[in-house]
Structures are given as structure tokens and as C-alpha cells.
Amino acid sequence: MRSVHWRLVVFAAVAHAALSTTSAHAHSSDAAPPSFAPVAKVARPAVCHIFAAQGARPSAGGEPLEEFSRRFFGEAPPRNAPRRSLGSGFIISADGYIVTNAHVIRDATLIRVRLADKEEYDAKLIGSDPKTDVALIKIEPRGTLPTVRLGSSAALEVGDWVVAIGNPFGLAQTVTAGIVSAVGRVIGAGPYDDFIQTDASINPGNSGGPLLNLDGEVIGINSAIFSKSGGNVGIGFAIPIDLARRIIDQLREHGKVVRGWLGVSIQEMTADLAKSFGFDRPHGALIADVIPGGPAERGGLQRGDVIIEYQGHAVLDSQHFPTLVADTPVGSHAEVKVLRHGEEKSLTVAVAQLPEPKPQVRAATDSDWGLAIADLTPNLARRLGLPTQRRGIVITTVAPTSAAAEAGVQSGDIIREANRHEVSTVREYRTAIAGATDSLLLLLQRGEFSSYVALRRE
Structure with missing residues (x-):
């Protein structure tokens, strides 16, 4: 399809x-x-x-x-x-x-x-x-x-x-x-x-x-x-x-840019959700989660509350609510009106500063570098136009605009080393790159010649 x-x-x-x-x-x-x-x-x-x-x-x-x-x-x-x-x-x-x-x-x-x-x-x-x-x-x-x-x-x-x-x-x-x-x-x-x-x-x-x-x-x-x-x-x-x-x-x-922050996760109120919450039509911003210890929790907001008014502005949907909060001065107090179990409640929440996202470091996989690899078999070698007696790890695909493509890596290249470790199987390769985060050093063989290639992940 x-x-x-x-x-x-x-x-x-x-x-x-x-x-x-x-x-x-x-x-x-x-x-x-x-x-x-x-x-x-x-x-x-x-x-x-x-x-x-x-x-x-x-x-x-x-x-x-x-x-x-x-x-x-x-x-x-x-x-x-x-x-x-x-x-x-x-x-x-x-x-x-x-x-x-x-x-x-x-x-x-x-x-x-x-x-x-x-x-x-x-x-x-x-x-x-x-x-x-x-x-x-x-x-x-x-x-x-x-x-x-x-x-x-x-x-x-x-x-x-x-x-x-x-x-x-x-x-x-x-x-x-x-x-x-x-x-x-x-x-x-x-x-x-x-x-x-x-x-x-x-x-x-x-x-x-x-x-x-x-x-x-x-x-x-x-x-x-x-x-x-x-x-x-x-x-x-x-x-x-x-x-x-x-x-x-x-x-x-x-x-x-400094933005205001309440510490809630919101979602769109759909027609089905509105019916489940006992509303005749979708409106407001539904609180799906409240961050423990955050401003919203301290101010009394709860999961399942539907925000219908913020600082005097009607909240018709979830689309523009994040901008309303972001534009609120840090340290000020925001008046929030919610529907809880069908009843309106007015709460006051102290607006904090939106925290900077914590950098997430994880081990890279071959796909992170724009590579698809496979153990080289005689059948695969024939399809790629390589000598059938050659063994090792072959690059089968290089994603356009990836780190590998920018470094000149090509499908059909054979990986001989990864981060200075000799590798001959996909399992060995993935073990060798398990600790890689931002950079990867490969020794590639193309035809009769080998060369080192350094990949850098953005």
C-alpha cells in the first residue's frame, strides 16, 4: 500500500x-x-x-x-x-x-x-x-x-x-x-x-x-x-x-528567553473525552498530569481538572494555553479557573520559571549515524557486487544527509574496525559502539583500500 x-x-x-x-x-x-x-x-x-x-x-x-x-x-x-x-x-x-x-x-x-x-x-x-x-x-x-x-x-x-x-x-x-x-x-x-x-x-x-x-x-x-x-x-x-x-x-x-511554568501536562479535550467527563461539548485544556512538587501541585491543581480560564482569558482549547503560561511573569501569581467533577473552582498558582531541559545522553546505535549494516554472506555479496569470498560487516544503506553520508560512507563499504576495535560481525560492531555518544571512528574497506572515517552525531 x-x-x-x-x-x-x-x-x-x-x-x-x-x-x-x-x-x-x-x-x-x-x-x-x-x-x-x-x-x-x-x-x-x-x-x-x-x-x-x-x-x-x-x-x-x-x-x-x-x-x-x-x-x-x-x-x-x-x-x-x-x-x-x-x-x-x-x-x-x-x-x-x-x-x-x-x-x-x-x-x-x-x-x-x-x-x-x-x-x-x-x-x-x-x-x-x-x-x-x-x-x-x-x-x-x-x-x-x-x-x-x-x-x-x-x-x-x-x-x-x-x-x-x-x-x-x-x-x-x-x-x-x-x-x-x-x-x-x-x-x-x-x-x-x-x-x-x-x-x-x-x-x-x-x-x-x-x-x-x-x-x-x-x-x-x-x-x-x-x-x-x-x-x-x-x-x-x-x-x-x-x-x-x-x-x-x-x-x-x-x-x-525566560518563560513562565506551572508544572502540568495538558492535552486536547476531544469530543469523546468531553462526553466521558460529562460535558456537552469539548472546551478547555485537560490536565493529564501534574509534576510532583511543582507550582501547579502546590497551588491545588489536580490531574483530571479542566482549565477553562487563565488570568481572565477564556481557555477554549489546549492549543494556546502553553503560550499564555509562558508569557506570565516569573514570580507572579496566576488566577486559574478549572472544572473539577462538574464544579468550577478558582485557584491561585505561583508561576515559576520553565526549567532548562536536561541533556539526555544515550549510547548510539548504527541507525543514529545513518547506517544500515548486515553480516556479509555470499548471497549478499553477490547482490552488492562484492567478491563472494569476502566476509565481515557490510554497509547496506546510507541515509541521505546523515553523518555517514556527509563523511562519504557508501553502501558496500566493509567495516573492519569500530572505535579502534577489530570487528567481524554485527554483534561485535554493536558491542564496540555501545559507549559512543557524539563521535564514532570507523575503519572502512572499499575495494582493495582501507581508510579511517570519523562520524559526528549532531
């Missing part, structure tokens, strides 16, 4: 935006504007191209022509080449503060910014928030920079015209237009999902670029697309600027 898998493609894009008050707001007219040029003229000077390098992979030797082929014909890049991402950003202050996506500059050892006038600067990371995919960087310009005005995403309506500016596939200063297809869209990117969906053409390279209204104001940060192929299919997503603005302000002031 054939299944179609949509994948969320996160991409990078050069984006730049500036003020524009020359065009009427989209929903003031049912007709398309005669031209989007007024928006483009004021916004493009503030859009910039962001280049981020994440450091070099360890060299393990290799043939120069083979490495060249991988680089320029769509295969894995050279082992000694740094990983790169290209993206977009937009200038929000004349002294050089630039907003982009967190995934564009993630783990970057070098951030380079090219402005619309072709001037280039090294940038410093001010702060990054992976939970919302927002980052703030800073350059030291030689003069005053053009800026973009931040609007409000709260006033957006489905059907409003929007304009995207960015660097799709490296094509700098590209302008596309479309409409708002949906607001408040949840796409499974994290607990603070609240995306603007648009059919404006957005492609890899647009990440971090601005989504603008017809007043030339930024109302979103282009962040993701849904696609089978990685290209635009008319479904793009942007982070609402009202959400991003709160993150930007914290990053600028503190270099990080």
Missing part, C-alpha cells in the same frame, strides 16, 4: 524589510492592488542575506575528484568542508540589530551578513530561541542602516494580501505575493505553535525573511514549508510577529 508522507522542510532565507505607508491595507479592498512595487521598494533595502558556517568535519582522506563530485553534483559535501546554511534576515534598528530564524544560525561558528547594497559584515549572536525559531544577531555598520517597521499580526484576516521577501535558492531580494491562507495554524513544530499560513511562494532560502502587509510592516517571519520535494507547493508558514516581538525583546535585553 502506497503512502504519501508530507515532510516539514525547514529552510533558510535572506530577508529584509522596511517601513511602508504608501499602500492601503489588504483587507480594505477586495481587488488586488495595481502593484506590489511600493511595498518592495521600501522593504527590500532592509532585507539581508545571512550566511552561517557550523565548523569543519574532521578530514579522513579521500579522493579529490570524488569529493568534488559530491560537492557540485548533489551528493555529500567534502569531509573537510564546513556545514553551511543560507538564510534571510531583516534589520529592525539603524545600529544593526537583525532578526532571523534560530535554525539558520544554529551552532554557527561564523555568521556573515550581506546587505542589500552588497556590503558585508560579520555578525554576533545576541540570542536564539529554538522553541519559537527566532534569533537576534547584531552587526556593527559603518553608517545608519535602513530598517523595517514591525506591525501586528493580531489584525490579520484570512484573505489578506501579504508579500514575502527573501533569498530562495540563493536568488537574493526575491519578492513574492499571496494571501493569508489561515491563522493560528498548528503544524507540530513545538509547544508554541501558532503559525500564519500563506500561499505566497516560499522556498528553501526564505527562512528568516519577512512576511509583510501592504503597509510594508512585518507581520510574520517566514519559517517553514510543507512539501514533498523541498520546493514551494503553495503552503508556507510564518511566525506571527506579535509572538516574535516578545521573544526579540527578551533576547535583546537578556540574551535569552
Whole structure:
């Protein structure tokens, strides 16, 4: 049975935006504007191209022509080449503060910014928030920079015209237009999902670029697309600027984001659950668990409570409740109204700071490195075009874009050593790598020659 898998493609894009008050707001007219040029003229000077390098992979030797082929014909890049991402950003202050996506500059050892006038600067990371995919960087310009005005995403309506500016596939200063297809869209990117969906053409390279209204104001940060192929299919997503603005302000002031925390796990109240809890319709956020000793437990919240109001805001569903809590000042007291066994109860909970997630270290398996392996049998050797008398561990599959693929590992390679231990069976190999967490050293045989390859897991 054939299944179609949509994948969320996160991409990078050069984006730049500036003020524009020359065009009427989209929903003031049912007709398309005669031209989007007024928006483009004021916004493009503030859009910039962001280049981020994440450091070099360890060299393990290799043939120069083979490495060249991988680089320029769509295969894995050279082992000694740094990983790169290209993206977009937009200038929000004349002294050089630039907003982009967190995934564009993630783990970057070098951030380079090219402005619309072709001037280039090294940038410093001010702060990054992976939970919302927002980052703030800073350059030291030689003069005053053009800026973009931040609007409000709260006033957006489905059907409003929007304009995207960015660097799709490296094509700098590209302008596309479309409409708002949906607001408040949840796409499974994290607990603070609240995306603007648009059919404006957005492609890899647009990440971090601005989504603008017809007043030339930024109302979103282009962040993701849904696609089978990685290209635009008319479904793009942007982070609402009202959400991003709160993150930007914290990053600028503190270099990080501090969020409120109650210590509860919530889930959606479905129609079946509502019926089981004795409600006539689904509403509220159902508490599935309460963390022992956390603020919620101390405040009297219980598993099975249904939160219907928080700080005076009606809680209609579980979708936006995490954002309400996250925006609550740490140390303040939140008024929470719940339904418990059909009765309303009002409770007061002291809001704590969301703890940093504890890093989880675990032993790696072969699949973590992008490898599928098997003991080499005569039949398998024949299928792979290897000598039938050869024995050992053979790599049968290498996952695209994996650590193994980037290091130049190929199906048909024979593993002779793993982390300096000689191995001849899959069992021996897995014993040898059991303690590996971040790196793995393999001795591979390809044809008559052997070479060491270092894999690093992100």
C-alpha cells in the first residue's frame, strides 16, 4: 500500500524589510492592488542575506575528484568542508540589530551578513530561541542602516494580501505575493505553535525573511514549508510577529528567553473525552498530569481538572494555553479557573520559571549515524557486487544527509574496525559502539583500500 508522507522542510532565507505607508491595507479592498512595487521598494533595502558556517568535519582522506563530485553534483559535501546554511534576515534598528530564524544560525561558528547594497559584515549572536525559531544577531555598520517597521499580526484576516521577501535558492531580494491562507495554524513544530499560513511562494532560502502587509510592516517571519520535494507547493508558514516581538525583546535585553511554568501536562479535550467527563461539548485544556512538587501541585491543581480560564482569558482549547503560561511573569501569581467533577473552582498558582531541559545522553546505535549494516554472506555479496569470498560487516544503506553520508560512507563499504576495535560481525560492531555518544571512528574497506572515517552525531 502506497503512502504519501508530507515532510516539514525547514529552510533558510535572506530577508529584509522596511517601513511602508504608501499602500492601503489588504483587507480594505477586495481587488488586488495595481502593484506590489511600493511595498518592495521600501522593504527590500532592509532585507539581508545571512550566511552561517557550523565548523569543519574532521578530514579522513579521500579522493579529490570524488569529493568534488559530491560537492557540485548533489551528493555529500567534502569531509573537510564546513556545514553551511543560507538564510534571510531583516534589520529592525539603524545600529544593526537583525532578526532571523534560530535554525539558520544554529551552532554557527561564523555568521556573515550581506546587505542589500552588497556590503558585508560579520555578525554576533545576541540570542536564539529554538522553541519559537527566532534569533537576534547584531552587526556593527559603518553608517545608519535602513530598517523595517514591525506591525501586528493580531489584525490579520484570512484573505489578506501579504508579500514575502527573501533569498530562495540563493536568488537574493526575491519578492513574492499571496494571501493569508489561515491563522493560528498548528503544524507540530513545538509547544508554541501558532503559525500564519500563506500561499505566497516560499522556498528553501526564505527562512528568516519577512512576511509583510501592504503597509510594508512585518507581520510574520517566514519559517517553514510543507512539501514533498523541498520546493514551494503553495503552503508556507510564518511566525506571527506579535509572538516574535516578545521573544526579540527578551533576547535583546537578556540574551535569552525566560518563560513562565506551572508544572502540568495538558492535552486536547476531544469530543469523546468531553462526553466521558460529562460535558456537552469539548472546551478547555485537560490536565493529564501534574509534576510532583511543582507550582501547579502546590497551588491545588489536580490531574483530571479542566482549565477553562487563565488570568481572565477564556481557555477554549489546549492549543494556546502553553503560550499564555509562558508569557506570565516569573514570580507572579496566576488566577486559574478549572472544572473539577462538574464544579468550577478558582485557584491561585505561583508561576515559576520553565526549567532548562536536561541533556539526555544515550549510547548510539548504527541507525543514529545513518547506517544500515548486515553480516556479509555470499548471497549478499553477490547482490552488492562484492567478491563472494569476502566476509565481515557490510554497509547496506546510507541515509541521505546523515553523518555517514556527509563523511562519504557508501553502501558496500566493509567495516573492519569500530572505535579502534577489530570487528567481524554485527554483534561485535554493536558491542564496540555501545559507549559512543557524539563521535564514532570507523575503519572502512572499499575495494582493495582501507581508510579511517570519523562520524559526528549532531
